[in-house]
Amino acid sequence: xxxxxxxxxxxxxxxxAGLKVLDLMWVVAGPTATRAMADFGATVVRVESANxxxxxxxxxxxxxxxxxxxxxGLFGNMNINKLGLSLNLGTEEGRAVLLDLIKWxxxxxxxxxxxxxRAWGMDxxxxxxxxxxxxxxxxxxxxxxxxxxxxxxFGTMGAAIGGYIALAGNPxxxxxxxxxAYTDYLSPRFALPTILAALxxxxxxxxxxxxxxxxxxSSLHFMSTALLDYHVNGRVPQLVGNADPDMAPHGCYAAAxxxxxxxxxxxxxGDWANLCSAMGTGELTCDDRFSDLASRxxxxxxxxxxxxxxxxxHGAVEIEYMLQAFGVPAHAVSNSSAxxxxxxxxxxxxxxxxxxxxxxxxxxxAAKGQMTETPPSYRSVAPSIGRDNDLVLRDILGYxxxxxxxxxxxxxxx
Amino acid sequence: xxxxxxxxLDLTDxxxxxxxxxxxxxxxxxxAIEPPEGSPARAVGPFAGDDPGPDRSLFWWAYARNKRxxxxxLDHPDGQALVRxxxxxxxxxxESSDPGAMTARGLGYRDLSAEHDALIYTSISAFGQNGxxxxxQATDLILMAAGGPLxxxxxxxxxxxxxxxxxxxxxASGEAAIAxxxxxxxxxxxxxxxxIDISAQQSVAxxxxxxxxxxxxxxxxxxxVAGGMAVGPxxxxxxxxxADGYISLTFLFGSGIGPFSQRLFNWMYDEGECSLEDRDxxxxxxxxxxxxxxRPLSDWARLMEVVGEFLKQRSRDELFAEAQSRSLxxxxxxxxxxxxxxxxxxxxxxWREHExxxxxxxxxxxxxxxxxxxxxxxxxxRAPTLGEHNAEVxxxxxLDQDALSDLxxxxxx
Numbered sequence: 059x060x061x062x063x064x065x066x067x068x069x070x071x072x073x074x075a076g077l078k079v080l081d082l083m084w085v086v087a088g089p090t091a092t093r094a095m096a097d098f099g100a101t102v103v104r105v106e107s108a109n110x111x112x113x114x115x116x117x118x119x120x121x122x123x124x125x126x127x128x129x130x131g132l133f134g135n136m137n138i139n140k141l142g143l144s145l146n147l148g149t150e151e152g153r154a155v156l157l158d159l160i161k162w163x164x165x166x167x168x169x170x171x172x173x174x175x176r177a178w179g180m181d182x183x184x185x186x187x188x189x190x191x192x193x194x195x196x197x198x199x200x201x202x203x204x205x206x207x208x209x210x211x212f213g214t215m216g217a218a219i220g221g222y223i224a225l226a227g228n229p230x231x232x233x234x235x236x237x238x239a240y241t242d243y244l245s246p247r248f249a250l251p252t253i254l255a256a257l258x259x260x261x262x263x264x265x266x267x268x269x270x271x272x273x274x275x276s277s278l279h280f281m282s283t284a285l286l287d288y289h290v291n292g293r294v295p296q297l298v299g300n301a302d303p304d305m306a307p308h309g310c311y312a313a314a315x316x317x318x319x320x321x322x323x324x325x326x327x328g329d330w331a332n333l334c335s336a337m338g339t340g341e342l343t344c345d346d347r348f349s350d351l352a353s354r355x356x357x358x359x360x361x362x363x364x365x366x367x368x369x370x371x372h373g374a375v376e377i378e379y380m381l382q383a384f385g386v387p388a389h390a391v392s393n394s395s396a397x398x399x400x401x402x403x404x405x406x407x408x409x410x411x412x413x414x415x416x417x418x419x420x421x422x423x424a425a426k427g428q429m430t431e432t433p434p435s436y437r438s439v440a441p442s443i444g445r446d447n448d449l450v451l452r453d454i455l456g457y458x459x460x461x462x463x464x465x466x467x468x469x470x471x472x
Numbered sequence: 473x474x475x476x477x478x479x480x481l482d483l484t485d486x487x488x489x490x491x492x493x494x495x496x497x498x499x500x501x502x503x504a505i506e507p508p509e510g511s512p513a514r515a516v517g518p519f520a521g522d523d524p525g526p527d528r529s530l531f532w533w534a535y536a537r538n539k540r541x542x543x544x545x546l547d548h549p550d551g552q553a554l555v556r557x558x559x560x561x562x563x564x565x566x567e568s569s570d571p572g573a574m575t576a577r578g579l580g581y582r583d584l585s586a587e588h589d590a591l592i593y594t595s596i597s598a599f600g601q602n603g604x605x606x607x608x609q610a611t612d613l614i615l616m617a618a619g620g621p622l623x624x625x626x627x628x629x630x631x632x633x634x635x636x637x638x639x640x641x642x643x644a645s646g647e648a649a650i651a652x653x654x655x656x657x658x659x660x661x662x663x664x665x666x667x668i669d670i671s672a673q674q675s676v677a678x679x680x681x682x683x684x685x686x687x688x689x690x691x692x693x694x695x696x697v698a699g700g701m702a703v704g705p706x707x708x709x710x711x712x713x714x715a716d717g718y719i720s721l722t723f724l725f726g727s728g729i730g731p732f733s734q735r736l737f738n739w740m741y742d743e744g745e746c747s748l749e750d751r752d753x754x755x756x757x758x759x760x761x762x763x764x765x766x767r768p769l770s771d772w773a774r775l776m777e778v779v780g781e782f783l784k785q786r787s788r789d790e791l792f793a794e795a796q797s798r799s800l801x802x803x804x805x806x807x808x809x810x811x812x813x814x815x816x817x818x819x820x821x822x823w824r825e826h827e828x829x830x831x832x833x834x835x836x837x838x839x840x841x842x843x844x845x846x847x848x849x850x851x852x853x854r855a856p857t858l859g860e861h862n863a864e865v866x867x868x869x870x871l872d873q874d875a876l877s878d879l880x881x882x883x884x885x
Contacts, residue, residue, distance in 0.1 A: 317629070428670075
């Protein structure tokens with residue numbers, strides 16, 4: 059899938075056309091939420107500063123393995139469709155621009171540590187005096203209050219203190235955790251529906267609202283059952299590798315190839331019989347050691363040995379096709395190259411290519427939701443720092459040449 | 473509450489229940505529709521007292537909160553007619569059955585929107601409603617493999633490892649809640665509802681943090697690092713062993729993280745555990761020194777060892793306390809019991825309680841996912857028992873007790 063139009067502009071179409079968002083968030087959790095709004099037609103002004111380079115700009119994957127603030131595929135993916143404004147909030151003039159943008163926007167989102175907005179007199183209580191209908195999201199690891207509210211942190215730390223690290227790892231080993239900043243992937247799923255619900259409520263009542271999101275708290279809703287299991291049954295999850303209480307065999311098996319793995323999940327005796335047929339070991343179906351879930355779990359090492367030696371003789375994708383043809387849940391464990399070639403991801407248009415001024419082309423992920431009436435649009439690649447200063451200051455705020463020149467002199471636009 | 477005016481018909485099972493719950497927590501009137509024998513989600517463990525039963529599934533307890541519950545046999549023509557009647561007054565329909573199943577029952581988007589074009593209808597499925605893998609069999613592990621997060625988690629050369637609490641369907645449900653709310657706003661712009669198709673495979677891809685783009689943008693594959701992540705040529709360690717367990721320390725250079733590393737080395741120097749030269753490194757520009765070759769990459773490995781030695785001699789509490797006074801990027805890696813007993817969550821009065829039928833004493837649930845200045849999230853209903861709101865909801869369709877008895881006898885509800 060290729061999107062060709064690549065000119066930063068104020069969008070006029072889409073599900074959220076007309077919605078104005080001022081985005082002071084950074085890295086992953088916040089920008090994920092505002093990107094979804096931008097995809098569906100909101101005008102999102104993303105404020106950055108060259109004085110403190112956004113961390114995501116330094117995180118890979120890097121276009122053509124290169125280095126530089128516009129090489130990060132992560133930053134590129136999180137920030138397409140947004141307008142980039144560089145603003146030095148350390149200057150009074152820079153903060154004055156910010157205030158003008160707050161007056162302009164419907165939604166203000168920020169992920170500073172709790173003190174910052176207060177120190178600038180831009181906390182919600184102050185802002186609602188000048189703009190009662192404002193919708194404001196503050197999102198950080200621990201929320202705006204409580205003994206840990208001043209602890210700065212990334213989603214990697216959210217994953218640690220939110221209990222996720224201790225949920226992935228092999229028996230007897232050290233915790234491994236899910237990949238990187240796990241709570242950053244979860245918290246937008248709660249922040250964004252809340253913002254959109256608050257907008258709908260505002261349109262009906264004229265009332266604004268302040269949303270205080272502790273990413274660590276939101277994320278606990280993805281592990282509610284484990285928390286209940288502790289409260290109700292007193293159980294603390296142990297490191298179990300890929301073992302599952304209701305399925306065996308259940309795991310990742312090395313396939314032929316370099317770091318090629320296939321995931322296989324046998325849900326019941328029917329799946330087991332089908333797996334045996336696919337492996338050409340039909341006689342194992344009625345083998346007492348494996349005839350039901352309990353016996354398969356009791357003999358899981360032996361079982362995994364059998365599946366492993368079979369899997370090692372075939373390619374991961376070959377196994378996936380073979381087992382799915384037998385109705386057994388299986389899939390190659392996809393890396394980025396497999397994902398790019400995955401016929402399903404292609405069919406869904408998951409990866410979108412667009413011309414890029416520096417890299418020739420770039421690729422980002424499509425919006426997650428496929429909508430029949432208001433599809434997303436892909437209008438521009440992620441901004442370089444300050445790329446859209448003119449558009450924002452002139453077209454949105456109506457500043458003239460002199461005002462803009464004065465901002466530059468005051469070092470407000472860096 | 474924010475979504476009080478809206479009604480949701482929630483036809484999902486364990487593959488989509490979080491979507492309706494996000495809307496119900498925000499105040500929507502969500503009616504969960506189960507088959508007469510109970511939702512398959514009621515068979516999902518763990519169970520209260522480890523004793524399986526329809527009202528003892530902790531999964532059901534967790535994800536049916538704030539919903540009303542009715543039964544309806546979607547495979548019975550009269551049951552299908554009831555859903556069509558209910559849908560006529562609903563703003564949203566959510567469903568997570570196998571692709572094509574709802575259409576086969578006459579309950580697909582076209583069927584329900586034909587005379588109600590304001591309806592927003594969201595389908596959640598493993599691989600999406602169409603495409604070569606739309607018919608694939610899937611579980612949590614399979615989806616984490618297919619969408620990309622799994623290959624990134626685990627030791628180098630070892631089998632990838634998943635999070636043991638299933639995650640994939642929650643990712644999909646979260647995306648469904650987002651898209652459904654986008655469609656609500658679109659409805660006020662375009663004057664009609666629409667159909668939304670959510671793929672769990674695509675949804676879990678968010679958990680790769682864009683590592684799934686590497687091949688497409690000419691970058692090397694992201695190496696699998698146990699308890700860490702690769703940042704370009706650097707191995708970033710995220711989980712560190714300390715005297716009494718594990719912590720997360722974000723340790724890197726650059727303008728975002730470098731100042732934190734500088735403060736860590738200031739502390740280490742004060743304690744006599746690093747050299748003056750290491751303390752006075754340019755923690756912001758260090759990355760460039762490595763990239764240009766001015767400093768050998770082996771020096772990064774050495775610095776990580778210096779930090780590792782320092783941490784090993786200290787306890788989690790000591791490190792966390794010092795992190796707060798010195799502003800360092802350190803938190804303890806907690807286990808579920810520690811999360812449940814955390815002072816922070818307690819201080820924010822995060823937890824909520826419900827009395828659950830058949831269980832002595834109140835049960836504690838994770839509290840509101842956000843705090844709101846007004847129209848706060850309320851825990852107004854525990855998860856419903858089977859058919860708990862049949863009389864109340866079906867009365868709205870004009871069905872009296874006799875009619876309900878008749879439907880019950882015929883296996884419709």
